[in-house]
Amino acid sequence: MTRYPLIAPNPPRLSEQTEALRRIEASGVFSNNGAEVRAFERDVTDRLFGGHGASLAVANATLGLMIAIKQAAQQVGRPDGLALMPSLTFAATGQAALWSGLTPLICDVDPDDWSACRHAEERLLETRGDRISVLVPYATFGNAIDLDRYCWLQRKYGVGVVIDAASSLGTVDDAGNGFGHDSPFATVYSMHATKTFAVAEGGLVHSGDAGLIDQLRAMTNFGFEGSRSATLYGINAKLPEVVAVLAQAKLEQIDAVCDARAELEVAYREGLSGFQLQKVDGRRRAMQFMPVLLPAALAAKRDAITAAMDAAGVGTGRYFSPHLAEQPLFKTHALIEPTPIADTVAARMISLPITDAMTAADATAVAAIFKRVCAEASASVPATVRTRPVARTLLIGGGPAGTALLTAATKRGQLGDFAQGLVVVERDAAIGVGRLGKYAITSDSTATTFLTAVKDNPYPEIAAILDHPAGRAVARYTDAIGVPLVEAGPLIRATGDRLGDIVSANGGELLTGHEALGTRRIDGGMWSTRLRRRADGSEFEQLSHNVVIATGGHQPLDRLAAQQVAGQSLVAQAGDRLLQSDEVLAHGGMAKVADLLSGKRAPKIVVIGGSTSALATIFLILKTAPALPFGEHGITLLHRRPLRPFYPSIEAAQAEGFTDFTPDDICPVSGFVYRLAGFRLEARELVLRMLGVDGRVADPRIRNHRITGDDDAVARSALAEADIVIAALGYRPHALPVFDTDGQPIDLSAAHNRAMVDKHCRVTDAGGAAIPGLYGIGLAAGFVPWGHLGGEASFSGQANGLWQWQNDVGQMIVDQVLGVAAERRAVA
Template sequence: MPRYPLIAPNPPRLSDHVDALRRIEASGVFSNNGAEVQAFERNVTDALFGGHGASIAVANATLGLMVAIRHAARANGRPAGLALMPALTFAATGQAALWAGLTPLVCDIDPDDWSACARTEERLLQQHGDRIAVLVPYATFGNAIDLGRYAWLQKHYDVGVVIDAASSLGTIDAAGHGFGQNAPFAAVYSMHATKTFAVAEGGLIHSGDAGLIATLRAMINFGFEGTRSATLLGLNAKLPEITAVLAQAKLAEIGAICDARAAIEAAYRDSLAGFTLQAVQGLRRAMQFMPVLLPQPLVAKRDAIAARLEREGVGTGRYFSPHLGQQPLFRAEALIEPTPHADDIAARLLSLPITDAMTPADARTIAALFRQACAAETARIPAAPRALPAASTVIVGGGPAGTALLTAASKRGQLAAFAQGLVVVEHDDAIGGGRLGRYAITSDSTATTFLSAVQDNPYPELAAITAHPAGRAVARYTDALGVPLVEAGPLLRATGDRLADIVRAHGGTILTGHDALGTRRTSAGLWSTRLRRRSDGVEFEQLSHDMVIATGGHQPLDRLAVQQVAGESLLAQAGDRLLQSDEVLALGGYAKLADLLAGKRNPRIAVIGGSTSALATIALILKQVPALPFGAGGITLLHRRPLRPFYPSVEAAHADGFDDFSAPDICPVSGFVYRLAGFRLEARDLVLRLLGVDGRAPDPRIATHRITGADDAAARAHLAGADIVIAALGYRPHALPVRTPRGRTIALAAHQGRPMVDRHCRVLDAQDAPLPGLYGIGLAAGFVPWGDLGGEASFSGQANGLWLWQNAVGQMIVDQIFERRAADAPGSARAA
């Protein structure tokens, strides 16, 4: 029976190059950029890159990546920044970034060509700004990715670029050039024995920029530039002369080898019709093996399929599974974005052999054996169950509020028990962060608040997040006025990942990429929630004893149509000059605002509302660089309620010269002044200046006007004179549709503009009666602290805050669920 190993290393034979070996011995030069290395570098540049630019031979590709990444980061003045790379790549890509002093930022891939997702890359460049030092895209499995696009990104975002082209030496791009030719940045190739350009151990760096190559050449030689005195950061990454002899020999045959492998790939593609294969870029790839995706139902059968092929003499591989974002080192040391496409593809990948000894007929034989193995395992798949078993609890929404229940349970060591029978449903591809990290503002929670969720947590995997790059980034703001949300978002994401791991490990289910369409009370007293899987639109019902709505809040457009300001319709007064604060606060929102005001020599903005979002909007606008050319009173804040600053004590308020409060404004539990109604951190600082507290000087660009009623002509004049009107009117809950057993919609208090929940976080119907087993938490839910939770008696409104959700409020819901479980347990009075 013929054997087909996955990879059969085929470097040139040293015994066939005795004359070259004698030449090296005669020269007495065995390393240090001798004649053999120099000849190879010239010849490979001419043969594979049209004679353009320059090349350096290096000891291995990982060292090449380390040097190139380090240089790119330092050249941009970001030596400790982020290295953005795709999840589906080899560990060396991430390792090189870590050794270069950077933090990998791992993103998702394109579902067709399996390279870094272009839209995600650009979103992260906008989100993280100059924190990203370098892009490290991987030319996946030898594909000729679009280097012109990366040249544009390099200029547009002033970011370094290094291409991991490990498998691409011999690849030809769509223009007929060697992949990497004329690139203005470094491309790093492997010459490892397992690659198509098989040597032994070695690598190559090529760039169209010969000056860049000259600098990198000094870096791989201890940082020596012309003398034996280090002027650059460097290391020893030189290729030995003997290896250069092998590289020269392989260069002479690489064209024929790649053509033969391309014919094998073509035979595979013809024989694997019906299976999902990688979309090809370029005219020819230096194929190392043939990657193919198993159908989704066969994911759990991958090992069995590989075993069947092995018995037939066919070797297989799983490049790259697990991907970067799933490997323990990078989970601890990298920032990892949601990676649903990489998760799916890594789970389904199986690599089939391509070797120099094979022919297209061999590929057809292997493909037939692969199809047979898949068919045999498909026949062994049991029929799917007709209905999902009832869960204990369903949480709809896995953002900061939904995961707050998990955090609260974890802080008491209860998460393992709470996870049993738990189902978390989340629209996005990961839990924890929600949209928080996509806002351009600073939080109204301190760094200590964010870190308190994990610091000294009973679960060691959560406690370890304080040492994670996301935890360290937030800790840098411990003494600052809040944390930039783009920094807080990754911390919440990392925390969500660990929470999800714990839930799954103890019998719970995390359904990311799913939407909840509504929930219905059954005649048996359960909740039946209709779910839809976003990937394929499949809908199904999930039964549960309890339901938690944590779907967040929004600023509905229809509210603008009915909103009255100073007795007249806001929409009628502002028209197309009207924006909502959410639009401005989101990443890119200020740029949109600035574009609308372009050419205005003295622009005027009216901000309506007395909420934190109103003050955050003003703070965001004022600290942008370059600033808008506001004159005196260029921004007017129109508000109804007095602006109140928070103080940690009566004494602190008096010491600051602030005495505009009385006994009902003091929290009886904490002693805080305006604990709930008061502005905090950056918004508080702005309010203190607006009020002139303790001699603080107001910013002359800001004016305030307190709306007095329906006949307030001054308020209407401010709106009429504004170039832009920003409505910061707070948020309304995304209340999930709730129905009776017969399908009739239950009107909720939230639909009437009242709080969605009562003092126990139970969802209220339109008559303010709690619906059994249905809870709500999060932005705009309407919860007001009471009793031991504290709060001033004068407060009217709702309290939203991460610390509240992750502690008392989240625990309140967890406790009620545990009480119900205990009551339903066998032997309890209710169960009997």
């Protein structure tokens, strides 16, 4: 039986390089950028890069990445920032960033070419650009990715760029140049024995900027620039002279080797028709192996398939599975974005052999074996899927509120019990952050509040998040007014990852990438919830004893259409000048506002509402750079309720001369003044200035007007004169249709602009009666603290706070679910 190893190292024979070896011995120079290394660097620049720029030989590609990343981060002035990279790459990419003092920021990949997802990259540059030091894209499997685009990103965002091209030495781009030709940044290649440009161990850094290569050369030699005195960060990363001899010999062979391997790829592509293959960029790839995706139905059978291939004489691999986001080191030391595409690609990946000994006929034979093995595996896949087990609790929504419920269960060490029979349904690819990270504003919770979810948590994997990069990022704002939500999001995401691991380890199930369409009460007091898998639209039923709705809130258009201001329709008064605050507060929202106001010498904006989002909108408008040219009263706040600042005590309020409160405005538990109704942090400072408390002077750009009635001429005039009107009218819960046993819709209190839940977090019908087994938590659920939870008697409205959800409010639901379960066991 013919055997086809996955990789067969084929470096030049050292025994055939006797003349060069004698030359080294005669020179007495065995390292330190000797004549052999310099000759190879000159020749590889001429042969593969058209003589443009310069090249630097290094001891290995990982060291090349380290020095290039370090230099790029120093150059942009963010030496301890983030290194943005795709998840589908080798561990060396992330390791190099860590050793360079940066935190990997891991993003998803493109579904076709498997390189970094351009939408994810640009979104992260928009939202976290002030912390991103370096982009480290991977030229996946030798593909010639678009380097012109990275030149553009480098200029637009002021970030460094280092290309991980480990498999690409010998790749030719669409213009017929060696990949990396004349690029202004560093491109790093591997010359490891397993690569197409096989030597022994070594790497190459190329750039169109010869000055950059000079600086990197000094860094490979302990940071010495012209003398034996370190002036730069440095390390010993020099390529030995003997290895340079092998590299020079391989350079003579590389075009023939790559051409032969390209023929193998053509044969594979013909033989693997019907399978998903990587989209190719460039004229020729320096192929190391042939990547192919298993059909989705066979992903779970990958081990059996690779075993069958081995039995048939074919070696296989699974580059890169696990990908970075799945590896323990990076879960602990990196910031990880949702990676649904990388998850899917890695789970289905098989690497087939490409070696210098193979012919096109061999590739065709291996493809035929692979197709046969897959066909045999397909025949054993059951035609039907077994019925899903009944869940004790179905949690719909794995965003901040849903994971807050799980966090509450950890506080008393109950998550293991709560996870038994738990199914979590989440639309996104991961639980935790939800839509929180999309907003360009600062939280109305302190860093300490965010960190209490993990600090001293009974579950050590949760407590360890305090030292996670996301935890450290939030901790930097301990003495600040709030935390930018773009920084809070990764902390909640990291917490969600750990919570999900605990749930899964204790018998629970995470259904990410799924959405709930509606739930129906069935005989026996259970619920049947219709779920849909977003990837393919398939639907199925999930039975459960309890359902917890944590789907968050939104600003409904129908409420906007019905809104009256000063006795007239808001839509009629504002027309196409009307925006919602949720749109403005999101990343990119202020760019839209600035665009709408471009050319206005003294623009006028009206913000309607007395909520935190209204004040946050004004604060964001004022701090946006470049500043908008507002004149006096350029921003008008219209609201009906009085604006109240929070105070930690009566004494603190009186010390500032604020006395506009009564005993009913004081929380009997905490002693706080306006504990629930009062504005906090940035919004509070804005309100204090508006009210002139303690001698504060109001910003002349802001006019604060409380609407007096239907005939309020000031409000009408402000709306008529405004260039933009922003409605900050609060949030309503995302609707989940609920049906009774007859299939008839249950009329919920939330449909009548009332709270969705009662004082015990139970969802109520239009008559105010609690619906057994149906709970709600989160933004717009309408929960109002009571009893030992505190709050002022005068408060009306709803209280939304992550700390409350993660503690007393979430615990309220956990206790009820576990208590009911204990009662069932006792009866049984």
